[in-house]
Amino acid sequence: DAGVIQSPRHEVTEMGQEVTLRCKPISGHDYLFWYRQTMMRGLELLIYFNNNVPIDDSGMPEDRFSAKMPNASFSTLKIQPSEPRDSAVYFCASNPGGYQETQYFGPGTRLLVL
Amino acid sequence: AQSVTQPDIHITVSEGASLELRCNYSYGATPYLFWYVQSPGQGLQLLLKYFSGDTLVQGIKGFEAEFKRSQSSFNLRKPSVHWSDAAEYFCAVGGGYQKVTFGTGTKLQVIP
Numbered sequence: 630d631a632g633v634i635q636s637p638r639h640e641v642t643e644m645g646q647e648v649t650l651r652c653k654p655i656s657g658h659d660y661l662f663w664y665r666q667t668m669m670r671g672l673e674l675l676i677y678f679n680n681n682v683p684i685d686d687s688g689m690p691e692d693r694f695s696a697k698m699p700n701a702s703f704s705t706l707k708i709q710p711s712e713p714r715d716s717a718v719y720f721c722a723s724n725p726g727g728y729q730e731t732q733y734f735g736p737g738t739r740l741l742v743l
Numbered sequence: 744a745q746s747v748t749q750p751d752i753h754i755t756v757s758e759g760a761s762l763e764l765r766c767n768y769s770y771g772a773t774p775y776l777f778w779y780v781q782s783p784g785q786g787l788q789l790l791l792k793y794f795s796g797d798t799l800v801q802g803i804k805g806f807e808a809e810f811k812r813s814q815s816s817f818n819l820r821k822p823s824v825h826w827s828d829a830a831e832y833f834c835a836v837g838g839g840y841q842k843v844t845f846g847t848g849t850k851l852q853v854i855p
Binding site: 633732 | 775777779784785786787788789792833837842843844845846847848
């Protein structure tokens with residue numbers, strides 16, 4: 630299995646631009662998570678899905694952030710408009726469900742908003 | 744609400760020395776506990792996990808952790824550290840509901 634795939638790996642954009650991060654979970658995994666990692670706040674859960682349905686989006690910082698999962702093999706995290714304080718590493722992780730709870734992380738997208 | 748505390752932000756050990764990373768959790772019932780490792784520029788990788796049973800858990804790369812309910816702790820140990828163990832280590836707690844809470848991490852530096 631290829632593991633969790635994220636694209637792009639690096640993104641540099643200017644303030645006010647729209648940013649879209651993409652994730653392909655491991656095939657057969659029912660859960661998908663989006664995290665943000667910064668030096669100041671550590672690893673924060675933004676949102677997670679079960680069977681393509683958003684379950685908990687309480688970690689999404691504000692309305693500028695949105696996430697979708699149109700099918701079992703693809704999810705996006707969008708920031709519109711982007712701001713410098715959104716600069717962080719964004720991780721996607723998937724989980725097969727049940728009581729395993731082991732999360733399999735992608736390599737992350739390093740976002741820099743100028 | 745569940746929470747995890749990793750009191751040590753940064754630890755330095757000599758290669759070949761033993762290692763213990765501390766983790767304390769808060770959870771109302773029997774927790775599911777995890778240790779993950781993150782190498783620079785990489786995502787997190789599971790080292791080991793505890794769900795039930797034997798309180799001493801063996802993981803990959805020679806790591807082990809011991810669940811102590813009375814102390815609400817789940818400390819990670821390794822008897823002899825290798826230079827390749829230099830990374831950031833995260834403790835995490837869950838409760839069977841898929842949502843896991845991560846600690847703030849401990850950065851491990853290994854000196855020759």
